[in-house]
Amino acid sequence: MNHQVNLYSRLVCKALCCQLTLEKCFKLPLKFNRIFLYSFFTIGIVSTVVGNFLVVLSIAYFKQLQSPTNCFVMSLAVADCFVGLVVMPYSMIRTVEGCWYFGSLFCKLHSSLDVMLCTASIFHLSCIAFDRFYAVCNPLIYSLKMSQSRVALLITICWAVPMLISFGPIMLDLHIAGVDIRIPEDLCVFLVSRIYAVMASLVAFYLPMAIMLVAYWKIFKAAKRQALQISAMESQMAAGVGKDSSKKRRHRITMRRERKAAKTLGIIMGVFLIFWMPFFTLNIVDPFIGYTTEVVVWDIFLWLGYINSSLNPFLYGFFNRSFRRAFLMFIGCRVCLPGSSPGMELSQTRKEKHIIL
Template sequence: MDNRSLGLLEDVNATLQDGLHSCNTLRNQASRIFLYAFLSVGIICTVVGNFLVVLSIAYFKQLQSPTNSFVMSLAVADCLVGLIVMPYSMIRTVEGCWFFGMVFCRLHSSLDVMLCTASIFHLSCIAFDRYYAVCNPLVYSLKMSQSRVALLIVVCWAVPMLISFGPIMLNLHIAGVNILLPEDVCVFLVNRIYAVMASLVAFYLPMATMLVAYWKIFKAAKRQAMQISAMESQMAAGVGKDSSKKQRHRNAMRREKKAAKTLGIIMGVFLLFWMPFFTVNIVDPFIDYSTEVVIWDIFLWLGYINSSLNPFLYGFFNRSFRRAFLMFIGCRVCLHRSSPGMELSHTKKEANDREDKR
């Protein structure tokens, strides 16, 4: 290494250590209290929301489907993010330093990478599952058998574990990075190879899978909506008296539009909250790690927020999940009529009408 390279390395080291040399926080007491309160609310929402998803699927038989197997495993990953990753990240963000030692810093970073990657993998599996359900319904039961769903869930946990614990605990992710950090600082520095490879596996490949799957689903939903519209026009011209059939077709078209809108929201939220972090994660090693710590914190917490929003996106848009959540929150599952096999997809009025018809 020539003198110029040594000088550049010393400058980078000095720049990093100037901002990371001390545990003394620059935030005043009021801002620290506000941040602790704000981030704690996010952690509680993440844990409670995802725990409700797990409880609902585990208790109600109607929610136990191949798709919801992925949703349940996703909720477990997101719940663990809230329980064992976000609290320590909150202290690091607010205090500006790390109180838990270097070994736990590596363990925390490994869990962070593994659980967030597992969450993203589950999102892509849900997209893959919905693609077959909507675009290839005749082969759906074959493609999404119980054994295949179980295998995909294992992959969603095993691959993130391989790209996190192995490289990070063995310090392979910082091979060739000659930057010394203080022991009271936990900053996730990575070399260029790990930054590119891990980002591709953890985000960009799942993102591509989701984009392709949801685009095909959107086109299929649009095609079905056009077919329903054409059928409705024919019925209006020839069988206008059959109002019940017309109403069913209108309801079907509304469902297709709602499904397409929901897919757009899910994909938009995913890209909005994770794209900034993984973009900076790749770029930072190529600009000599000059990204400010506050930028890292903001983008990292945006990714964490995605874990707190997943129960809303995959649960609250679904009537069955909404009813299950309300029953748990209101403790109505303890009532005699709230059995695991009860019907969740109908409102109370619809359920009473069905009973009356019987």
């Protein structure tokens, strides 16, 4: 009870400060610090929107990128793009100014969008892990398991479930059931009850994380097995053994692509977990320690998660040749030049093209 009284007193004091000095309502007294933070956050917002929009454009335009895996990647990019468009700008103002100027109703809407888009992102990564598991470990049944209808169903689930666990409880105040703390309208503090904190974090983060780790561990073991097979094929070709070396080379190239795709998506998943783990851990711990976590700690962990939404396109461009070439073609407006078409080859080198032809 004392913790609640202290927290309430702290919130009331902040609210009164905001009301008495509305024109100077900000945490940092130095104007330079505010300008620096606004510039830093704005760069992050622009890179998040532009980078993920490039992913959506690339997959929508180039036929080579239109695979079941990239359907999930495209939907993930849409979620991350919305983070940059509708969540990060208001969070930036709240973080820098220290007060909430948009009313309690929009605070609930903002929190709902925040939770929904974050959860949608990790659900998509779970689907990507599931997709890569079948592509690498069970390639013979991959096309059966990842049909267009099943991909559409999984993407629908990736959006529907996060919407249910965010908008429903938050807009109806079910997420603060049993929490006897009144938050002033001048603040937008996302407090949750112990039950909601544990259940939402398990559904949105920890259970999908466990699924992804198991899937990628099996993919890693399968990739090691395939690496030995590739080495054996190369030894046979070097010794002149095998009647159809062209077929073996094609198989080797395909296996390498699958392994590289799994590695790229594994790195993307790992970065996501590293950036979001602190926030979800604190989200569970804070209700059990009387909501005593400092606001600055929440802001740091929250923005670490937001920054992750801007990193995925750069990871695609760095680790995946096809995405890298697609990005460069859009940035340089080369898609408008003669000879450019949606069906053009993005990943193969001239040597590989000659082998397949």
